[in-house]
Amino acid sequence: MAAEPQLKFYNTLTREKVDFQPIDRNNVRMYVCGPTVYDFAHIGNARPAIVFDVLFRLLRHVYGESRVTYVRNITDVDDKINARALRDHPGLPLNDAIRLVTEKTERQYREDTTALGCLEPSAQPRATENIAQMIAIIETLIAKGHAYRAAGEVLFDTKSMADYGQLSKRNLDEQQAGIRVAVDEHKKSPGDFVLWKLSDENEPGWESPWGRGRPGWHIECSAMSGRYLGDVFDIHGGGLDLIFPHHENEIAQSRCAHGTHAMANVWMHNGFVQVEGRKMSKSEGNFVTIHELLQTDKLGGRTWPGDVLRLAMLMTHYREPIDFSVKRLEEAERLIAKWPAADVSGAAPDETVLAALGDDLNTVAAIQALHALAQAANADARLLSVFAASADLLGLLPKKAEIDEAVAAEIDAKVRQRLELLKAKNFAEADKLREELTARGVQLKDGKDAATGERITTWEIKR
Numbered sequence: 038m039a040a041e042p043q044l045k046f047y048n049t050l051t052r053e054k055v056d057f058q059p060i061d062r063n064n065v066r067m068y069v070c071g072p073t074v075y076d077f078a079h080i081g082n083a084r085p086a087i088v089f090d091v092l093f094r095l096l097r098h099v100y101g102e103s104r105v106t107y108v109r110n111i112t113d114v115d116d117k118i119n120a121r122a123l124r125d126h127p128g129l130p131l132n133d134a135i136r137l138v139t140e141k142t143e144r145q146y147r148e149d150t151t152a153l154g155c156l157e158p159s160a161q162p163r164a165t166e167n168i169a170q171m172i173a174i175i176e177t178l179i180a181k182g183h184a185y186r187a188a189g190e191v192l193f194d195t196k197s198m199a200d201y202g203q204l205s206k207r208n209l210d211e212q213q214a215g216i217r218v219a220v221d222e223h224k225k226s227p228g229d230f231v232l233w234k235l236s237d238e239n240e241p242g243w244e245s246p247w248g249r250g251r252p253g254w255h256i257e258c259s260a261m262s263g264r265y266l267g268d269v270f271d272i273h274g275g276g277l278d279l280i281f282p283h284h285e286n287e288i289a290q291s292r293c294a295h296g297t298h299a300m301a302n303v304w305m306h307n308g309f310v311q312v313e314g315r316k317m318s319k320s321e322g323n324f325v326t327i328h329e330l331l332q333t334d335k336l337g338g339r340t341w342p343g344d345v346l347r348l349a350m351l352m353t354h355y356r357e358p359i360d361f362s363v364k365r366l367e368e369a370e371r372l373i374a375k376w377p378a379a380d381v382s383g384a385a386p387d388e389t390v391l392a393a394l395g396d397d398l399n400t401v402a403a404i405q406a407l408h409a410l411a412q413a414a415n416a417d418a419r420l421l422s423v424f425a426a427s428a429d430l431l432g433l434l435p436k437k438a439e440i441d442e443a444v445a446a447e448i449d450a451k452v453r454q455r456l457e458l459l460k461a462k463n464f465a466e467a468d469k470l471r472e473e474l475t476a477r478g479v480q481l482k483d484g485k486d487a488a489t490g491e492r493i494t495t496w497e498i499k500r
């Protein structure tokens with residue numbers, strides 16, 4: 038077996054690329070902030086799902102499938118969820134309405150991420166199933182002097198932590214300068230944030246030592262990562278927009294509660310997503326959900342297959358901003374149409390692809406190497422198994438599709454027609470037919486019959 042590659046990842050905490058050393062190589066642990074389930078996930082949400090799925094696949098390859106634990110939470114308590122429940126189900130008791138909204142959205146999220154080729158994480162805990170763990174952490178923080186009660190809330194005391202702000206590299210004075218008007222007079226410092234707040238009878242709530250209430254957002258991730266991965270774990274991921282305040286506050290809560298030097302050793306963040314060169318927003322009219330891309334003609338007047346969306350996302354390095362455009366999707370589609378369908382057979386992946394991914398998830402270089410390998414495998418079937426293993430590492434393995442007989446007969450007829458055109462040296466028309474078939478996912482392979490020397494063409498379909 039080949040030597041295990043030394044993985045290197047850019048750590049937001051230290052602002053440098055470092056060699057990755059797992060705390061326990063028999064259980065490599067990563068946590069990624071998951072969706073707040075009140076609406077369809079947009080393509081900005083698709084990026085961390087895809088990027089950290091590639092990381093999950095890489096870690097499983099290097100350390101072993103059963104030796105990686107990937108936790109992605111589901112935020113199912115949030116004021117946006119309450120508002121959506123009241124709007125969509127006005128006649129129902131609030132808890133029932135909330136359950137309808139969160140269950141539907143959670144199901145949709147799973148369908149979307151599956152269509153994007155993402156593996157299921159090892160665990161997908163819900164916030165509402167971890168309230169007891171949140172209350173326990175808040176009690177510890179109060180007991181250790183890191184949290185206080187004021188005006189119906191429990192707040193984290195940012196001044197109580199000497200090195201608060203180490204992830205976002207903001208000091209407290211800078212943060213305060215950025216906060217407008219002191220509306221929150223009950224806070225000791227403007228940067229103090231909510232751990233628990235009281236609920237009225239129209240809001241969801243749980244009994245706690247501080248009265249019936251609900252948790253703040255940040256405490257959820259401290260509770261769920263601690264429960265599933267321990268006080269200190271290997272990798273914490275999420276979008277760039279989560280660095281401050283969300284991740285900063287997760288670190289503050291977890292470290293102060295557990296008395297540790299770190300919450301996670303490596304912090305990885307993916308860049309922003311734009312659509313057709315502009316920031317995505319509902320008012321701009323360029324707000325696109327994963328569901329719309331897969332099922333409707335919202336972008337480019339057509340639907341897009343999940344593997345094309347995934348490849349388009351991975352054609353930019355995860356830390357760079359990405360511009361999601363029809364042009365980029367078409368480029369991804371043209372590329373993947375040239376790749377052979379294959380099955381994973383236990384072969385080792387290509388070393389160039391593996392080395393590129395091990396170098397801070399350089400998917401751009403990995404895809405270049407994979408494309409070269411695809412072309413080589415098209416010419417030499419012995420390379421198919423290496424191609425399959427490499428493509429699978431990126432979650433981009435084209436699958437052989439099941440096709441019905443009528444479609445197969447129609448394709449056969451077109452392939453024969455093209456052979457006749459080639460025989461008649463009508464190359465322009467023959468190319469047109471090939472393009473038409475390629476656009477439908479049909480891949481042609483020209484060759485010669487060994488016995489007769491006659492030109493033959495075989496074909497396969499990929500989606």
Ligand SMILES: [Zn+2]
Pocket residue numbers: 069070071258283287
């Ligand atoms: Zn989080």
